[in-house]
Amino acid sequence: MPVVLWSLRRVAAALVTLIGVSVLIFASVRLMPGDYTDLVLGPLASEEQRARAVAASGLDAPIVEQYFRWLFGVFTGDLGFSFVSNVSVSDEFAARLPVTATIAIVTILATLLIGIPLGFASALRSEGSAGAAGRLVSALGISIPEFLLAGVVVFAVSTLGLGLSVGRHAAFADDPGRFVGSLVLPIAVLSVGCVAVVARNTRDAVMNVLVEPHVQAAVARGETPGFIVRHHVLRNAAAPILTVVGSLIAVLLGGTVIVEFVFNVPGMGSYLQTALGRRDYAIIQAAVMLAAAVFIITSLLVDLVANALDPRLRLTGRSRR
């Protein structure tokens, strides 16, 4: 019963956070300097043109009314229309989300498949070549900003050929080969940082567990390294690793904006980036809200799973309150 109560409390907190975030997003988007009408109409436009554009986009209504209209729309699946293209934001999301989701999911998978084994190897053989390789990859990956790596990759690929081209995306249904080909480089660039972070944190988590008394006792009992890892290390190191993987979602949301722009991939990131430049409010609000929702829900799921794996965390949380 305490587990259920705790979970319900976390869900309620997530919902309240979402509502709070919606207010923050709406307010901060409207507080950004520069106005959509100024940008789209340009400084040469007349007052009449401006008034027409403001009325057409519903920006002449009181701000509170605009907020509640937007919030109602979000809950009913109507994310509004782009002020620039007049295209439904929901329709654009439907076309772009699969692209970004593919990038994010494959990146996470690559991160898990490479980062966790690398972290374990680095921790278990901290003085050997695997440990050195792990440390090198981590240091490199964490040090190189995505925009720099993406720029170098674009230049290298276009100069050296390699059978890949930059900026030739196609929908999966139209050309599966080109769809996959256009995502290889963005995923590779994004994965570098994610693998590095996960490998580094896995290494730290494993090394922390390895020095705990019960592991030392297992070593003293003569248990084999494989047995120790399976029975004593994996479960205890899982929670911090899971938390890091969960937080990578936020890193990915930022990273996709950069790689989609640089590699000209029509996903959510490039859509948001263009909308920000034009102060296309409906798109910005919807995209940021979606990102916040993904992050909050992921955090919630990570918390729930981590607590299932390690009940001590729940007790720690209660004692803090």
Next chain:
Amino acid sequence: MLRAARAGAAIVAVAALALTGCAAGADSSSPPVSQAEAAPGFLAVADESFDSGGELVVQVDYDTAEASGLDPQGAATARSWMIEGLSYETLTTIDEDLAVAPSLATSWETPSDTEYVFTLADDAVFSNGRAMTADDVVGSLQRLLDNPTTWTGQLGPVASVEKTGDLEVTVTLSEPYAPFLAALANTPAAVLPMAEIEAGEVDITQQMLGTGPLVATAHRQDEEWTFEPNEHHPDAGSLGFSSLRIDIVGDEATRAAGLRDGSADFAVLNSADSAELLSNAADVTVAGQKNTDYHYLMINSVSGDEALQDEAVRFAINSAIDRDAINELAFGGSTGASGITPAGLPDSCAPDGLPSATSDAADAKAVIDEIGGLELDLLVYTDEPVLAQIAQVMLQNLAEIGVTVSIEQLDYATYSDRVYGDPSDFDLALSWFAGYADPAMVTTWWNPGVAGFSSVYMSGSDELNELIAAGYTTEPGDERAGVFSELCALADEQSEMIPLVLRPSTIAWNTASVSPTLTTDEGYGDFLRHITEFRAG
């Protein structure tokens, strides 16, 4: 751990240097952007024997984005003019000498200096198959006058537009207006299918339906356009490509990469430095197309630093700016100074004869010394990196006369808010004006009463406004050149908006996949003006 990190950083640095070195090292002595002419007035002339019939892929940096959608009359940016100009045609056009030339109007007469009688082409057909009529021309111009947009003001004092024959339209002005024919040559003055618009059969904000050579068959905002030939266009049979795709690619390096790896045939670049990036790319030509557009400096005499209300201080700043240094350092020598009438257009003033160009730097320093020095902010926006380069040159120029400048690089929305908001919040700001195809057109913006947007940071003067009006009403020739000379000098002395240098376009194409026709000069930013002559294999 630290050793590993250092080793990794070293590997990356070496790799990056090796890669960039490959790009820059090919021929450092060659001019960064070619301005050599293939024929008089042309940077390139399409080769008739070049393979044709393939898809032509053009990459540009941003898409159309107008509150009026695809309605050409509301098009306010050069990019919209260019893209919509593929599907729409105008009564007049401009040729390689930036002179007005026939288009949908095959000829015209001017019985008086306020009357224009146009004879219309008899083979112009909208892409839906209906022949263009005189009613379409009358209705289009009248619609532009009745629903004022930015371009309406450029048409001048139109008193009436009448159909005076099956293929004849007469426009009467209320007073002489020299730029009228040039104003008709730009996309916002396009001839629309008025019968369909008035019947509600076509939403012209959502669908392009013109007499132009191409028809837009698909568009995804900020992603791409697809155009197919308009089978009713007189040039349809001789088009040198099967379809045109315009990809919107925001990142400059990605566009350069597209040219290298063959995913783009033709691309517009923002920076002259891109030529260096492409210098080792086989089959890629980078050319600089001159424009009548020019960069200018705004000095906020209304709500900026109090000292800027003094004309002598503003003029001192103006005269300290070294246009030659801007040209060399920011544009690699590919441009030149301009007055408020764009250099290169007929009757335009000579920038080297302006008061600021001939003044003594010591006098400028004395003015600033007298007020005990000056600290100013200078705003630029990041979308156009060359602005920051210009700002850096100006920072050094102004330091020499005792003005300390702090450069603020902002995204365009923030910049726009600071510069055009009321009250405006800046001391100095850099931007550019479209120079159009007649020297009188852009001078309008020096009259805050007409321009509107400039009234928050400049005062103007009645004397200047009178000269601007005189520029409009005086026929081309020596007399008009005299007016412009006086106008440029007065604006230069008042130093509220200071023209700097012309703003060229950097264009690149893959010579293995496309043979384009490009004029050396362009007045409306339309680098695809001769698209019907392009050939793509």
